[in-house]
Amino acid sequence: MxxxxxxxxxxxxxxxxxxxxxxxxxxxxxxxxxxxxxxxEGLGSQTGLYVLLGGGTEGYTGANAPDLNIGFSYGATVGYKPTKMLGLEVGYNGGLTDIDRAGPGGAANGADIVRNAGQAAVTVGLTATALQPYLMGGIGIQNYNVRGLSPLFGYTDDTAGYVPAGVGLRYNIGHLLTADARVDYNFPFSQSFAPSGANGAWDGRYQALLQIGGTY
Structure with a gap:
């Protein structure tokens, strides 16, 4: 029938x-x-609204690298692709970091430093294919919350800005499922959470995320 x-x-x-x-x-x-x-119909899942959620790792560079261990990061992204090549997105990302000098147990019960951030970014595809490499850049604001005995090591709560820049690889599976892997470096400004007081371009943070979601 x-x-x-x-x-x-x-x-x-x-x-x-x-x-x-x-x-x-x-x-x-x-x-x-x-x-x-x-x-x-030919554009398929390569255009439209997309939602991503995932996790990965992050670490610090420059003067902050010796004292801060590589930690866990996580994020969520909501974006819109008006064309196959261009994407506009807003996202949340966070990170959990321990202070190396505090020893194996850290300075707190759990992460010594908890970071929460929000950012707006633009992605530009390098190819118009289902498996698409892309460039990413934007601007964000992040908050550092130091916990436990972390202040004894010179760390303080802080809110700072950053400029994310990175590369990624997005794969649209069918018409709904999207996998996104990206690596970005975050250039800090007005940053003062660490005892080093370092706020140079290379005293920032790198992040690698694998996110899964969909494009609708």
Missing amino acids: KSVVRIGLCVAALWGGAALAGDESYGGSGLNQGASTYHH
């Missing part, structure tokens, strides 16, 4: 398209509409 209904709908659609194409009063708009529909 479903097959009969589908066949009937196809016949009706074809008949309607032929009637519109043959009617001079439409000026060929039926063909243009068909081409537009085909183009939209």
Whole structure:
């Protein structure tokens, strides 16, 4: 029964398209509409709203690298791709870090430093394919919360800005599932959470995330 209904709908659609194409009063708009529909379907899951969630790792560079261990990071991203090549997104990311000098147990019950951040970014694809490498850049703000005995090592709560820049690889599986792997470096500004007081371009943070979600 479903097959009969589908066949009937196809016949009706074809008949309607032929009637519109043959009617001079439409000026060929039926063909243009068909081409537009085909183009939209051809874009598939490479355009539209996307939502991603995942985790990975992060670490610090420059003057802050010796004292801060590599830790766990996590993130969530909501974005929109108006074209295959361009993406606009906002995201949340966080990180858990221990102070190396505090020893194996750290300075707190759990992470010594908890970082929470929000950012806005633009992605630019390097190819218009389902497996797409891309470049990413934007601006963000992050908050450092030091816990336990961390202040004894010179660390303090702080809110600072940063500029994320990185590369990624996105893969659209079918029309819904999207996998996204990215590595970015975050250039800090107005940063003063660490005892080093380092705020140079290379006294920042790197992050690697694998996120899974969908494009709709």
